[in-house]
Amino acid sequence: MIEKVHQLISKEEIALKVKEVATQINNDYKGKDVVFVGVLKGVFMFMSDLLKEINSTRVTTDFIGLSSYKGGTKSTGEVEITADLKDSIEGKHVIVLEDIVDTGLTLSFLLKNFEKRKPASVAICTLLEKPSNIEKYVKIDYKCFVIPDKFVLGYGLDYDERYRNLPYIGVMEFIEE
Secondary structure (H helix, E strand, O other), X not given: OEEEEEEEEOHHHHHHXXXXXXXXXXXXXXXXXXXXXXXXXXXXXXXXXXXXXXXXXXXXXXXXXXXXXXXXXXXXXXXXXXXXXXXXXXXXXXEEEEEXXXXXXXXXXXXXXXXXXXXXXXXXXEEEEOHHHOOOOOOOOEEEEEOOOOOEEEOOEOEOOEOOOOOOEEEEEEEOO
């Protein structure tokens, strides 16, 4: 089987949307201390680009590793923490940065976990939302793109740990040889 990638969202479109979302966050959190929590691994490019545009708030960062894919193209529905936060979020404003909201199961799990940690507030910011796959509704406060039910990669998202380096969002196609 041959893997082929077609561009879905260009790097230029991504850059424009990231700036637009950063402007919204700058307006909403002006003067507040905010902890941006990136959900590893796929969020690293989005998080880096977004944080470069945040200028009206005092920023700290942390990361959490969550897994529900186990190397496949569909969520298993079982979420596990693979790397926990380094610092406490108690009493802090938290913005969770996610690469893609697919089923909603991962974020639902994370929000329940964060409730126990008693943050002042939690907002969700995602690069991509795939509403056709939602199994568990989670309120998304900031989003860049709504996409169709296609397996996407690039700009941090992967297929079996590959293709994260692509500067755009692509769609994977499998072709029989």
